[in-house]
Amino acid sequence: MTDLTVGVDIGGSKIAAAVVDPAGRVLARADRTTPGRTTAPSVVEDTIVEAVTDVRAGHLVTAVGIGAAGFVDAGSTRVMFAPHLSWREEPLGERLEQRLGLPVTVDNDANAALWAEHRFGAASDADEVALITLGTGIGGALLIGGVVYRGHGGMAGEFGHTRVVPDGRPCECGRTGCWEQYCSGKALARFAREAGRDLVGPDLTAAANAGDIVAQGAFAEIGRWLGIGVANIVAGLDPAVIVVGGGVSAAGELLLNPARQALAGSLVGAEHRVIPPLRIAALGADAGMIGAADLARVGR
Amino acid sequence: MRQHTDEAPAGVGVAAAGFVAEDRSTIYFAPNLAWRSEKIGVELNERLGCNVVVENDANAAAWGEYRFGGHDNSGGELLALTIGTGIGGGLVHGGQLVRGGFGIAGEVGHLRVVQDGRPCGCGQKGCWEQYGSGSALTKGTRGLVASGAAGSAYLLEKAGGDPAAVTGPMIGEAAAEGDAFAQARIDEVGTWIGVGAATLAAVLDPRLIVLGGGVSEIGDPLLDVVRAAFEANLPAAGYRPVAEIRVATLGNRAGVLGAADLSRPRVDD
Numbered sequence: 001m002t003d004l005t006v007g008v009d010i011g012g013s014k015i016a017a018a019v020v021d022p023a024g025r026v027l028a029r030a031d032r033t034t035p036g037r038t039t040a041p042s043v044v045e046d047t048i049v050e051a052v053t054d055v056r057a058g059h060l061v062t063a064v065g066i067g068a069a070g071f072v073d074a075g076s077t078r079v080m081f082a083p084h085l086s087w088r089e090e091p092l093g094e095r096l097e098q099r100l101g102l103p104v105t106v107d108n109d110a111n112a113a114l115w116a117e118h119r120f121g122a123a124s125d126a127d128e129v130a131l132i133t134l135g136t137g138i139g140g141a142l143l144i145g146g147v148v149y150r151g152h153g154g155m156a157g158e159f160g161h162t163r164v165v166p167d168g169r170p171c172e173c174g175r176t177g178c179w180e181q182y183c184s185g186k187a188l189a190r191f192a193r194e195a196g197r198d199l200v201g202p203d204l205t206a207a208a209n210a211g212d213i214v215a216q217g218a219f220a221e222i223g224r225w226l227g228i229g230v231a232n233i234v235a236g237l238d239p240a241v242i243v244v245g246g247g248v249s250a251a252g253e254l255l256l257n258p259a260r261q262a263l264a265g266s267l268v269g270a271e272h273r274v275i276p277p278l279r280i281a282a283l284g285a286d287a288g289m290i291g292a293a294d295l296a297r298v299g300r
Numbered sequence: 301m302r303q304h305t306d307e308a309p310a311g312v313g314v315a316a317a318g319f320v321a322e323d324r325s326t327i328y329f330a331p332n333l334a335w336r337s338e339k340i341g342v343e344l345n346e347r348l349g350c351n352v353v354v355e356n357d358a359n360a361a362a363w364g365e366y367r368f369g370g371h372d373n374s375g376g377e378l379l380a381l382t383i384g385t386g387i388g389g390g391l392v393h394g395g396q397l398v399r400g401g402f403g404i405a406g407e408v409g410h411l412r413v414v415q416d417g418r419p420c421g422c423g424q425k426g427c428w429e430q431y432g433s434g435s436a437l438t439k440g441t442r443g444l445v446a447s448g449a450a451g452s453a454y455l456l457e458k459a460g461g462d463p464a465a466v467t468g469p470m471i472g473e474a475a476a477e478g479d480a481f482a483q484a485r486i487d488e489v490g491t492w493i494g495v496g497a498a499t500l501a502a503v504l505d506p507r508l509i510v511l512g513g514g515v516s517e518i519g520d521p522l523l524d525v526v527r528a529a530f531e532a533n534l535p536a537a538g539y540r541p542v543a544e545i546r547v548a549t550l551g552n553r554a555g556v557l558g559a560a561d562l563s564r565p566r567v568d569d
Contacts (some may be wrong), residue, residue, distance in 0.1 A: 071536050081539035088539060128401035140503070144398055151505020152377055153541040161535035162499040166414055173535050228412065235410045236389065236503060238400025268410035268422045269319055272329035272336055274402045 004061050006052055006102075007293025009109055009285075010034065010044070010068040012085070012136045017051040018286070019059045020293035024120035026286060030055040034085070041090050049099050063103045065296030066092065067112030067288040069139065071155045077106055080155070105296045109288045110139030110157060111148050113281070116291030117243050118143055121282035126241040130233050131281070132159060132226070133246035134255075137172075138180040142237065148295075160184070164229060183225035185248050192218040205251045219254040226255065227262025234276060235268050245281030252280055311351035313563030314344065315360035315555040317388070322403035324353045331410070331422035332385060353563040357555050358382045359397050359406055361548070362390020364558030365510050369549045372508070379506035380548065381408070382555075383493065384513035386421075386429040391504065397562075409433070413496055432492035434468050434515040441485045442466050451481035472518035483521060490522045494529025501543055502535050512548030519547060 004027070008017045011034060018029040030051045035043040052064060070082030077093030093106045114123075114131035123129040127146035133139035138160030142149040149156050160180035161173050168177025181187060189200040197214045199207055208215035230242055249255065256278050263278065264270050281287055318330030325341025344352040355363075362380035366373060376395035382388040389408030391398040398405050409429035410422055417426025430436055445452045446463035455474050459465040474482035497509055515522065527545050531537055548554055 071540060081536040126401065142503075144393060145396075149393065149504075152375065152507035152543065153505050155536065155540055156503060156505040158502045158505075158535055161502045163413070163495065163533065164415065166495075175533060175535065178535075228415070232411045232499075233503065235407045236405065236500065237398070238402055238405040238407075240401025266412060266424060268331065268407055268420075268424055268427070269329035269404075273319060273404060276401060 003297060004059050005293040005296045006056055006061050006064045007112070007289035007291065007296065008048055008052060008064065008066045009112070009288030009292060010048065010066065010085075011109065011288070012069055015047055015051055016285070016289050017048075017055045018289045018293065019055055019061060020290050022297065024116065024290050024294065026290065028055050028059065029289075037085050041087050044085060044087070045092070045095055045099075048096065052100055061102065063105070063296040064096065064100060065112065065292035065294070066096070066104060066106045067109035067292035068092065068106060069109050071158070072106050072108045073154045079106065080153075103296070105292075107148075107292060107295055108139070108141065108154075108157065109133075109292075110141040111150065112289070112291035112295060113139070113245055113283075113287035114141035114143055114243070114291065115148055115295055116283050116287040117245070117281055118146075119294055120290065121287065122243045122279045123241050126239075128238070128240045129243060130230075130237065130239040131243045131245060132230065133281075134183065134222075134226070134244065134248035135185055135246040137184050137186065139246065142239075159229065159233060162229065162232060164225070164232075179225070179229045183222045183229055185246075187225070188218055188222045188248060191221045201247065202250070205254075208251065208254050216254060219251050220258045222248070223255045223258030224262045226259040227264075228266050230259065230263050230278070231266035231268075234263070239276055242276050242278045243281050244278060245284075245287055247285070249280050250284075256280065309350060310565055311353060311563035312344070312348055313360065313559030313561070314340065314352060314354045315357040315559035316340065316354055317357045317386070319404040319407065320354050320356045320359075322399065324355065324403075327354065328404065331420070351563070353559075355559050355562050356388070356390070356404070356406065358388025359390040359399075360556075360558035360562060361388065361512055361554040362392055362406075362510075362558065363397055363562055364550055364554035364556070365512065365548050366392045367561055368557050369510065369554065371510065371546070371549070375507060377507045378510060379500065379504060379508070379543075380510045380512060380554075381493070381497065382513040383432065383511060383515040384434045386435070387433050387496070388513070389500070391506075408496070408500060411496060411499065413492070413499075428492070428496045432489055432496055434513065436492070437471060437485060437489045437515060438466060438468050440488070441471055441482075444485070449481070454479050455482055468514055469517065472521065475518070475521045486518060486522050487525050489515070490525030491529040494526040495533050497526065497530050497545070498533035498535070501530070506543050507541075509543050509545045510548045511545065512551070512554055516547045517551070523547060
């Protein structure tokens with residue numbers, strides 16, 4: 001019997017659930033819109049239950065793995081803080097186990113995506129990996145010695161809230177100058193708007209690919225900030241591979257070229273060390289749910 | 301445990317302020333020294349006639365504190381920051397030093413904290429160690445004393461009238477005696493240490509941060525500021541456990557003890 005699990009990716013705008021087999025293949029999927037941050041935590045929970053119930057119909061599923069955009073505790077059950085949702089110390093794992101009648105593991109969405117890229121995607125050749133996901137904000141995750149590095153409280157890898165500018169732009173987390181205010185989907189749209197292009201997301205990528213210099217300039221700007229921030233991660237942790245995922249990464253080389261330049265120009269001792277390659281994530285938007293499903297299967 | 305006689309050491313551990321390659325012998329780069337791709341270990345091995353293991357100084361200090369510092373090691377986690385001329389970092393995870401993909405993890409002194417900031421010995425600008433190190437403290441203070449900044453008279457007197465003679469311990473001493481100018485200098489550097497440590501905590505989420513190096517000898521006048529800035533800048537503060545920040549217990553011996561222990565032939569378990 002094939003061991004099937006469900007992976008659920010809970011993002012700021014979308015909740016995606018999938019039945020995943022042990023080879024990382026998606027057999028069925030269901031998407032929902034994420035309820036806004038002003039709604040009660042239980043509304044988000046209802047939406048997750050709906051999506052899982054929907055997708056598991058007709059499949060023999062043994063466990064559910066959640067990848068959530070937030071700080072998840074070390075015990076992989078509780079979402080301590082989700083900047084883009086209303087969760088505060090939310091016992092999500094326990095609640096979902098009761099409602100779904102299956103074992104549920106909860107992890108940070110970026111941890112889940114990294115695990116998927118390591119098992120089935122762009123970083124299958126490396127055990128020391130940093131993943132940067134560029135979506136609404138920045139998610140991040142670390143693989144050290146082939147294992148997801150979660151830190152003491154389960155909150156490692158929150159690269160988006162490393163400070164890159166003292167007294168810089170205000171961030172939803174309540175602080176200022178966070179990296180994600182300069183390098184994210186939101187920052188991209190802002191750079192484009194300031195330069196006179198009122199486009200967001202895929203439209204901006206399409207314009208840049210079609211030769212729009214203003215749109216390309218916005219990608220060059222967040223690419224530059226990407227390289228600057230990655231240089232900090234490489235200085236601290238010296239990973240063998242950097243994987244860039246999230247919606248913004250669909251821009252590919254438009255983003256990575258300026259990032260590589262900025263990385264080489266910002267990294268301490270750049271001429272005397274191996275500069276790790278920057279690669280676009282291979283599994284795209286599915287990485288989070290595939291990784292969450294695999295983590296629910298193989299354990300942490 | 302392996303027993304050693306005291307006649308001949310089984311190995312020599314060298315802790316060096318540089319980027320040490322995975323081979324534990326080659327130094328790729330030393331921001332504050334002239335070394336560029338030096339095979340230090342091989343050369344010392346030939347001259348000393350015994351096994352030489354080269355380790356990054358801050359990694360060695362982290363290992364020394366972890367093994368012999370008397371900290372609560374449950375969980376096998378420790379982040380050590382060595383704050384002296386620069387800022388060195390060493391991370392112990394799962395009871396082992398984290399070395400990275402190419403051997404040179406932990407160069408946290410070169411995290412960029414200010415864009416287009418102060419120039420650094422590494423060739424970059426705005427590196428953390430230009431703001432939160434012992435050198436930053438003494439350099440900044442000497443400059444202010446030399447320019448006759450308000451309140452700097454006491455420190456100038458302590459330095460025998462020569463601004464260039466102001467030292468880190470002198471600043472610590474003056475602050476402990478209640479000198480507001482000296483305390484303000486410590487506040488500034490301590491705040492940078494706390495801000496940088498909060499960025500590291502966003503990435504690494506450590507349970508225990510041990511501060512070593514010369515600057516840590518200032519003790520509480522510094523530590524209180526570091527802790528306050530750390531907590532004020534920690535993402536999701538209030539919804540997460542806050543790492544404990546302590547002063548290193550081994551002082552300058554941490555690096556030597558760590559390097560020696562790391563040079564020991566490993567017999568697991």
